[in-house]
Amino acid sequence: MRHPYLIRLNEKEDWLDWRRDESLDGGVVEEAHDILLPEGKNQMYEFNDSYWYGKANYHEHTTGWETFFVWDGRIEVTVRGKRTYMDSGDVLCLPPWDPHQMNNANDPMTVWNGLYHGMGLISNQSNWNMIQRTNPEMVGDPEIRANYLGNKNNWIRENPVYAVDVPKEEIREIRTYDNPLALYTLPGLELRQFTGRWENDGLSEVWLADMKQGVKVNYRKYNPQADLFYVIAGEVRFCVAGEEFVAGERCVVKIPHYAPRSFEAISDARMYDMGGATHWMDLLEDMTSLKMLSPDKYADKAYVAGVAKRQECYLAKVEYNGEVIFENEG
Secondary structure, three states: OOOOEEEEOHHHHOOOOOEEEEOOOOOOOEEEEEEEEOOOOEEEEEEEEEEEEEEOOOOOOOEEEEEEEEEEEEEEEEEOOEEEEOOOOOOEEOOOOOOOOEEOOOOOOEEEEEEOOOOOOOHHHHHHHHHHHOHHHHHOOHHHHHHHOOOEEEOOOOOOOOOOEOOEEEEOOOEEEOOOOOOEEEEEEEEOHHHHHHHHHOOOOOOOEEEEEOEEEEEEOOOOOOOEEEEEEOOOEEEOOOEEEEEOOEEEEEOOOOOEEEEEEEEEEEEEEEOOOOOHHHHHHHHHHHHHHOOHHHHHHHHHHHHHOOOOOOEEEEEEEOOOEEEEEO
């Protein structure tokens, strides 16, 4: 039975569904595992796990945002006529109307994850999966295949695409561990920004937390935000609505609105915050400004609480080995 908060990507019982996409010549292009369906008017938190064997057409999407996390392997990526390679740990952020193509460059496959909003991608692919199961003759008809998959938010470009080979650093949509958008170093904790709110219609931002063993994070009792975390290394112990569990490598944790929550790194760990509801960049910048330029305000707990509220931060306390790194008592 699927856990209410913990999703293990390597365990089939935790998937919502899975599908295999084949080319017209019968080759496997992708095996995709549906993990989370979109929620709300902005279709947030949609997430899947993909085993990528083949290649995609050069295309762009008319609506919606895609963020891809390379877990294992290598992907040849073409974006806006520039071609390069992404490796394990790299992140790709694609807004609407940004042309792109992804080809597997690893034997036999590359494993990566997709985070989407404003697309309803999994619903569309699940419908296609149902067609494959119930009316397989349709799958082999090029016209039906093109009409169904080609008009669902996909703007197909000329294929094959002419592209110029460049280093990955020249493609602004690619983020690497060593070259994040921003980096903040705190006691026991490093925070790396991989996507910005300005790239996601103001709805979210993605950060990677490098946590030393002993980092503890507690939230305010009444928290209207949903959280979406992805542990990629180490182990993190969560307590959600009174239930304790450990999330290890390749585990996703989805926490619903108003559920009490806290977590602790029980080993050195790396974890993405993919929900991105808190305005982390604004908060970290403002706190740095206070600390460096307005120390009296920085020492004023009520003022700090007001800054946290303005940036939609519902943390109560962050600690590392007994040292308080951040406290929000307002």
